Amino acid sequence: MDPHPPTAALAASTAYEIAADLAAGRTTSVEVTRALLDRIAALDDAGPELRSVLAVSALALDEAAALDAERGAGTSRGPLHGVPVLVKDNIEAVGLPGSAGSLALAGRDVARDAALVAAMREAGLVVLGATNLSEWANMRSPHSTSGWSAVGGLTGNPWQLDRSAGGSSSGSGAAVAAGLAPLAIGTETDGSITCPSSLNGCVGLKPTVGVISTDGVVPLSGSQDSPGPMARSVHDCALLLSALTGDPDYAAAPGSVAPGELRLGVATGWLSGHPATDALFRDVLTTIEGAGTTLSQADVTPVAGTGAAELTVLVCELEEDLGGYLAARGGTGPTSLDELVAFNTEHADLELAHFGQEFLEMAASSEGRDDPAYAEARARCLQWALDETLEPNFDGTDTPEFLVAPAYAPAWKSDLRGGDHFLGGGLASAAPSIAGWPVLCLPMGLVDGLPVGLVLVGRPHSEARLLAAGHALEVLLDLRESLHPTWLPPSRG
Numbered sequence: 358m359d360p361h362p363p364t365a366a367l368a369a370s371t372a373y374e375i376a377a378d379l380a381a382g383r384t385t386s387v388e389v390t391r392a393l394l395d396r397i398a399a400l401d402d403a404g405p406e407l408r409s410v411l412a413v414s415a416l417a418l419d420e421a422a423a424l425d426a427e428r429g430a431g432t433s434r435g436p437l438h439g440v441p442v443l444v445k446d447n448i449e450a451v452g453l454p455g456s457a458g459s460l461a462l463a464g465r466d467v468a469r470d471a472a473l474v475a476a477m478r479e480a481g482l483v484v485l486g487a488t489n490l491s492e493w494a495n496m497r498s499p500h501s502t503s504g505w506s507a508v509g510g511l512t513g514n515p516w517q518l519d520r521s522a523g524g525s526s527s528g529s530g531a532a533v534a535a536g537l538a539p540l541a542i543g544t545e546t547d548g549s550i551t552c553p554s555s556l557n558g559c560v561g562l563k564p565t566v567g568v569i570s571t572d573g574v575v576p577l578s579g580s581q582d583s584p585g586p587m588a589r590s591v592h593d594c595a596l597l598l599s600a601l602t603g604d605p606d607y608a609a610a611p612g613s614v615a616p617g618e619l620r621l622g623v624a625t626g627w628l629s630g631h632p633a634t635d636a637l638f639r640d641v642l643t644t645i646e647g648a649g650t651t652l653s654q655a656d657v658t659p660v661a662g663t664g665a666a667e668l669t670v671l672v673c674e675l676e677e678d679l680g681g682y683l684a685a686r687g688g689t690g691p692t693s694l695d696e697l698v699a700f701n702t703e704h705a706d707l708e709l710a711h712f713g714q715e716f717l718e719m720a721a722s723s724e725g726r727d728d729p730a731y732a733e734a735r736a737r738c739l740q741w742a743l744d745e746t747l748e749p750n751f752d753g754t755d756t757p758e759f760l761v762a763p764a765y766a767p768a769w770k771s772d773l774r775g776g777d778h779f780l781g782g783g784l785a786s787a788a789p790s791i792a793g794w795p796v797l798c799l800p801m802g803l804v805d806g807l808p809v810g811l812v813l814v815g816r817p818h819s820e821a822r823l824l825a826a827g828h829a830l831e832v833l834l835d836l837r838e839s840l841h842p843t844w845l846p847p848s849r850g
Contacts, residue, residue, distance in 0.1 A: 359536075360404055360844050364396045368536020369841065372440050372593040375539055379428070379439045386421035386428075386439030390483055393441055394418075397486065397537050405518055405844060409531035410443065411509040413486035414452040417441070420483045427481075434481030436608060437600050442477060442540040445529050446487035446509070447494055447575040448584065450474045453484070457575040458492035458506025460708060461700045465688030471573025473542065473584055473601050480600035485538050488528030493717070494549060495525035496577050496675060500712040500776040503527055503552070507708050511771060514557060516807050519847035520768035521777065523553035529587050530557035534808075534842050540597050541587045545796075546577045546671070548786035550585050551812060554798040555764035555782070558808030558840045560831075561587040562594045562824070565817045566793035569601050576678035578671050580735070581790050590837075591799060591828040598820065610821040611828035617649025619826050621813075622750050622757030624785065626657040631766030631781035633804045638763040638811065641801045641834065648833050655750045655760050660787050663741045667791060669734035672716060677725040694721040711773040742791035751816055759826060760785070760814040764798050767807035785812045795820050797827045800836050806843065 359365040367375075367389065378384045394413060401410045414420075424439045444450050447457040449471040456462040474484060489509030495501055503524030504512035512527040514520040515535040522531040526543030530553025533541050543550040545563040554561030562585045569584045576582055586597035592611045599608035623642060628635045646652050676694055684692045691697040698721050701708040708714075725731070750760060765782035772778060789796050794817055801811040813830075815823040 358844065359841070361396055361399045364392050364536070367392055368396065370539060371590045372437060372539035372588060372596060373590070376436055376438070376440050385425045386483060387418060387425055389439070390417050390421040390441050390485065393485060393538055400535060401537065405513065407513045407515060407518070407531060407535055408510045409489055409512050409522065409528040409535065410537060411446045411456070411458070411487045411489040411528060412454050414450070414484055416452045417483055417485050424481055424483065434479065435600060436596055438481035439483065440540065441483040441485040441538050442542065442597070443485050443488050443529060443532055443538045444474060444542045445490055445526050445544055447490060447544060448474060448542060449573040450484050450487065453487040454508070455487070455575070456508045457494065458490050458508050460507050460704060461691050461697055462686070463508050465686055465690050468687060469573065472570035474573065476601050476603065482540070482600060488526070488532055488541060490527055491524035494544060494546060494575070494577055496546070496671065496716050498712045498715050502711060502771060502773050503777050504771065505711065505773060511773065514768050515842035515844055516558065516768065517843065517845040517848070519770055520807065521556060521771045523556035523765070523768065525549040526553045526587065530554055530559055530561070533557070533559045533587050533589060539589060540593060542584055543587050544574060544582060544584045545790065546581045547667070547790040548783055550587060551764055551786050551796055551798045552783065554587060555810030556768040556808065558800050558842070559587055559589055560591050560594050560800070560827070561585065561798045562598065562820070563796045564598065564820055565795045568818070568820065576682050578674040579678050580670065580674060581793065583793070591797070591824055591831050595824045595828070598824070606821045607824060610825040614822070614825040614829050615649075616645060616829050616833050619829065620651040620653070620757045621645070621759055621761045622653050622655030624655045624657045624760045624762040626659060627762035627784040629763045629766045629782035634763050634766045634781060634809050637802050637804055637809065641811065644833065645830065653757055655757060657750070657760070657788070658741065658745045660784065663738055663787070666734040666737045667787065669730050670738055672720040673723050673725055673728045673731040675716070675720040676723045679720070712776060738791045742788040746788045747792055747794065758815065759823065762812055763801070764810035764812045767804045767809055785814060789814050793817065795823055797823050799827050799831055800840055801834065802836060803839060808840065
């Protein structure tokens with residue numbers, strides 16, 4: 358049951374529906390923005406203490422009023438004019454911390470908007486606030502707890518508050534699912550949009566690397582980082598992607614494809630290993646095939662020993678990319694990875710209270726992309742991801758358009774002492790992350806009362822067709838009425 362019923366109807370609305378009400382004059386951007394700020398105060402700061410929103414913007418109501426005035430004068434900036442959006446707090450936005458969840462960046466004023474934030478403002482969206490995240494986008498320790506940051510605390514899952522919201526875009530997924538905003542931006546290096554989308558029961562798109570600018574985004578890996586939209590529907594994701602890129606083809610894609618026109622390769626090598634999740638996936642495949650979709654078997658190679666090579670790539674790129682960002686950020690605080698490691702050690706009671714900073718230490722001791730191990734590790738990763746896993750499934754005229762697999766098993770219980778306890782899944786993220794290919798995650802149902810998603814993996818720059826396919830499956834599965842978080846309290850066992 359929604360614990361804040363005065364805004365329950367708004368919380369269940371899609372961005373498209375809110376935009377329609379704004380365009381028809383049934384509400385105003387100020388009314389919508391104020392109602393969502395009230396909901397955030399009730400559900401994030403008090404009540405269940407979801408802790409999905411790390412900060413709200415003091416500029417949001419003024420922005421909404423200005424957009425209402427534009428509409429009143431007959432001006433519209435696009436289909437999302439006046440609709441609020443949240444941004445992950447590793448993205449720079451004037452009026453928000455841009456802290457990446459770290460005390461090392463907290464208080465270092467943001468002097469400019471990231472390119473993607475500037476694009477959203479230009480498209481008429483209201484930047485409502487910043488979402489919590491796994492600190493440094495979960496590139497800090499192998500023993501980290503997803504959804505925790507020193508700045509924002511531990512994000513809860515609105516389905517059951519002691520369950521993980523996933524990571525690293527934890528707050529973005531939880532906030533969208535909880536109805537704190539209809540839209541949010543996440544970032545993904547490997548699974549960081551897909552995971553929270555699946556665990557919270559929302560839709561998330563990790564675009565092809567480079568489709569959305571990372572200028573003004575706290576970096577991890579130049580070869581893998583990709584910001585992307587998160588929302589309550591595939592249509593909303595398409596609208597937001599158009600706003601982010603200025604390309605109207607994405608917004609026009611949903612509704613252009615029927616299930617019977619799709620060819621999907623079933624990646625059984627990426628099954629979650631969680632019996633109930635995989636059983637639901639098989640049931641969904643039966644439904645999809647019954648609607649005329651052509652299914653074939655996809656041969657995907659398990660990640661095996663490539664995980665160590667990917668880690669080498671990530672820590673070496675982190676040394677250069679995050680190190681360079683710290684030096685250029687401005688304000689008082691660490692300006693290199695060595696200084697960041699020292700800062701965390703000095704503030705260990707807050708920063709290292711639950712787990713360490715092994716990945717940061719590894720990066721600081723590396724030689725960046727000049728490290729002797731880097732080139733070999735990157736080549737091995739690409740060989741596995743492209744030559745052994747992805748490309749063979751798309752090589753031919755009758756091959757699948759997309760690969761399909763379960764995303765993750767249901768959310769596990771959060772554990773600050775022991776770190777994450779994955780119940781299964783996540784296997785579909787690694788290859789497209791390394792290769793820079795797009796991944797769309799959408800809900801496929803509930804397992805034990807918790808949402809689970811399925812993923813579609815496409816070739817580079819196939820986002821429009823990917824969104825069209827996802828929308829067709831979303832309509833076919835017709836899950837919207839069952840995707841209302843239950844707000845269950847923490848439980849024993």
